[in-house]
Amino acid sequence: QYVDGSAFHHYGGNISALSQVRNAHPDKNIYFTEQWVGAPSNFAGDIQWHIEQLIIGATRNWSRNVLEWNLAADPNNDPHTQGGCTACLGAITINGSNISRNVAYYIIAHASKFVRPGSVRIASDMPSGLPNVAFKTPDGKKVLIVLNKNAGTQTFNIRFNNKNVSCTLSSGSVGTFVW
Template sequence: MDGFGFTLSQGSAQHLLQMSEEGRKNILNELFGKGENQIGVSYLRLSVAASDLNETPFSYDDLADSLAVDPEVLQFDLGPDRLDVLPILKEILTINPEIKLMASPWSPPAWMKDNKDTRGGSLLPEFEEAYARYLVKYIQEMEKEGVQIDALTIQNEPLHPGNNPSLLMLPDQQARFIGVHLGPAFREAEIKTKLVVYDHNADRPDYPITVLNDSIANPFIDGSAFHLYGGTIDALSKVHQAHPDKNLYFTEQWIGAPGNLAGDLSWHIKNLIIGAIRNWAKTVLEWNLTSNPSLTPHTDRGGCDRCLGAITLDGDSVVRNPAYYIIGHASKFVEPNSVRIDSNLEEGLPMSPF
């Protein structure tokens, strides 16, 4: 196991920064510490630039001129992340310096896309090399900030171009992008960050299998990531059976406000904390770390306006929501590098012993 945790969105970081220094210290220690009254979160997912839980979409290389391009990515700047995500991340790293981080892009810069928009569209083939350069710079610039990215998924929900931001990326393009551009660029830059494909629902195991079947892309790929807004969790095992040398990660599941502890806890424990792990997942991550009472920020034209964080923050007031308890059931007791042992299944008793 690599760990259990949440996504630290820019919105989550903003909520935490609105707390008093003492209040923020207390809740971060509760979440990421390993003491008696702490839950020991061991894994976080970050968005590469904006996710849909931002007030507005942005990339690290936005250009004022709508006709301009920057193929050498000379204007790359972590910019907005320095205001929220990075300060919070550095506080978390002082509590748990061993926490693992996965990053996922929601969209390339709009000038790289065929629709020139943050929402939907596809990456233009002529900018695949530039996008690889962009992702290399992200890893390098985060490292300069003292933040080591353990794994990078190629695209959040590549078959869902209706979000804002988002990108449609079909499996043949993802395979080509990794094999021809991103993998070689990481190798040349001596980047050790793992490359993880798919990062979408369990109803399409054919997508990661197609990418992994590509002989040029395959050597660069560590594994595949999944959500469970469609399909069934045993689809992860289909990917494992096709490529048993590759890892599997469960990276996102949301809970809609206001939440229902009894129903949410039982479904998520059965399908994710037990189900994903019985089907070879090395992580279980919920979406996302914090919300506020108004469930903001989120982008327009597709941003999630009902996503309930693991905790709801209103100043220094903290409400612990279902995802806090779902992840806490595992993160408090199952440390990174724990191993799931083989076991039989009794009817009506799901279990995943470590």
């Protein structure tokens, strides 16, 4: 009665474990509260893994949120808690008055700009090599986030209410579609 839900990090195991916990306790919430990007970043590899596992994977497995660790750091990846991660790349790097956006910024941006508080996940098909997740926003818009894991450019269709649009994503690209 005093527990709202469970919080997860994804440093091992399978993201589908969130659904296993949800199925065992459907009256409790699931939260995804931490995953870090290591410095130096492999931008292409990091954005693909984090989009697939967290933005798509966590939310398709009942998570009400996704947080990247950490929000901001200096060029030495400081500050950090004693004993904590010394190589965690912030979503932004602050160097005096200069701010640089890093891969975690773009990972979260694919969702946070369009999937606003109060949005709910809605069903979407999962064609081979195109993991995705869809949402309905409080103002009734639909948002679809798609990752192209295929070796080449992929063309696919978005169908909704008897309307169809053809979209193309380059290999390794992420697209956020809003209508």
